Amino acid sequence: MNHTPLFLTPVFQERIWGGIRLAEQFGYRIPSERTGECWAISAHPNGPTMVKNGPFQGKTLSELWGEHPELFGHFPSDRFPLLTKILDANADLSVQVHPDDNYARTYENGELGKTECWYIIDCKEGAELVYGHQAKTKEELREMMEEGRWSDLLRKVPIRPGDFFYVPSGTVHALCEGTLVLETQQSSDTTYRIYDYDRTDEHGKKRELHLAKALDVITVPHVDVQCERQVTKTDGAEITTFIDNEYFLVQKWDITNEWAVEHTTSFLLASVLAGEGELSTAAETYRLKKGDHFLLPYSFAPFTIKGNLQLIVSAPAWPV
Template identity: 70%
Template structure:
């Protein structure tokens, strides 16, 4: 059986801060007007994507990982290592921080830590996000949190479509209203909520905060990560490499014609954000359109993408 792209059917998560842009922008059939997350490529038990077609149709990504590890280059991990999402921040997300692998393993029943990154697909004019803080010591961090001095504590950064942010574990962060983001992250659902704007749910209850754990894991003082994207021109495409970090690498492909490449990673995750086209390999053609997500398996080899489209590609790295 020859190798094929593994197209996946997303899973949607409703959130208090969600909206309708996942339907409006990508044509997804979302469950409600408060749909905040599209889990596009996921083997996490809180939301498994399913193979949409081809020889593995109907299998969850987790099943495929367990039964056909060769498709993923026998990548050395006890679970599928990455999770790709699209987030519709129709309202401000809670301010939060994620643990690293060691802390999560000890305190969260063997869950992975969570280093992630964001590609800003779209945002309203003047949009910002929260990235980091101004505390100099853990004591100062706790005092400012307990006093509710959020304006003094939280660092706000202006954003534009096309921006990229690398968010290592230990970084206080939050997306803000009017932002549409593609997120690449470790396969983890562990979040320590620091502040939620005193919002209440449909039953009038405030969401739980996790201040002690958040203070434990927050990097103090905040450290910016120096991200210097590398732009390379190829016939038919511009490829921007944003990061090759401890857990993943991420690129943007701006295709304008015929772009020939080779899949030489353990596996490659691709999300089509704009436009349409086709992927051609060994005489087989696969149509691509905005909102598609697929995996190019190990030893997929050379392929060509034709059309006019923008995609984000990611791959796993071995970690610390």
């Protein structure tokens, strides 16, 4: 039985649309005023996070995946399956789409596809995001893209803090200005940009678009996937299950006092979004605070969380 949670050091990614809210909201030391992404729990080669406590201190999550499969219950995959991020959309992100596993495996050197979901941590008054499109056929989609009829094509929806969106591969989407989001996704970094508002970088160069591949993978017509929340209340906690499907389980844990947890999933990824408290096993007590990210290994000891805090917790789905 494993008794030590693995606390992880985030990796930060600068983006043309990034800002400083990751520092303001979580106290992170960010590399610049254009920091767009906190890769909080990652074994992806473009940003593997490192363990900062216990017997595996200094090891990256990707190293542990290869060297200690017992920590993950010998999960049947050639790579760590999930990636947790926090995104600071200080400006609009490009309108984009992600491929599914089959397409990515064929055209992206064996990469996973990218199905993801968003929990809206915070957003400005009147914020919205791009979710889906209005085209009825592939030909109509192609015409509207080629003619630049973006206001007719793109579907925008209003958002507020606490909203949750499931974004399957093939879904046209974009976060918009003034949004802070926790994203749970497949461990992939493959994105096909459709429209980038004709922006240029510091060298006056526009970012590459990927229209041909995007047309291959966009779901037409758009399918609006609704997730029905399931809420369970216990003494000391309220557990909201947002989604539980073939990719991941994603929950919000609102801890108000003390909650004894029987760990039953393969392994858990957890991010503290608010408050502070403690995680205790029979052997040790660990302090939890806003901005912490940790992984509970397979067969982790029964534990208790005590305090006043909010976490987003996820687990990968075992292949059938």
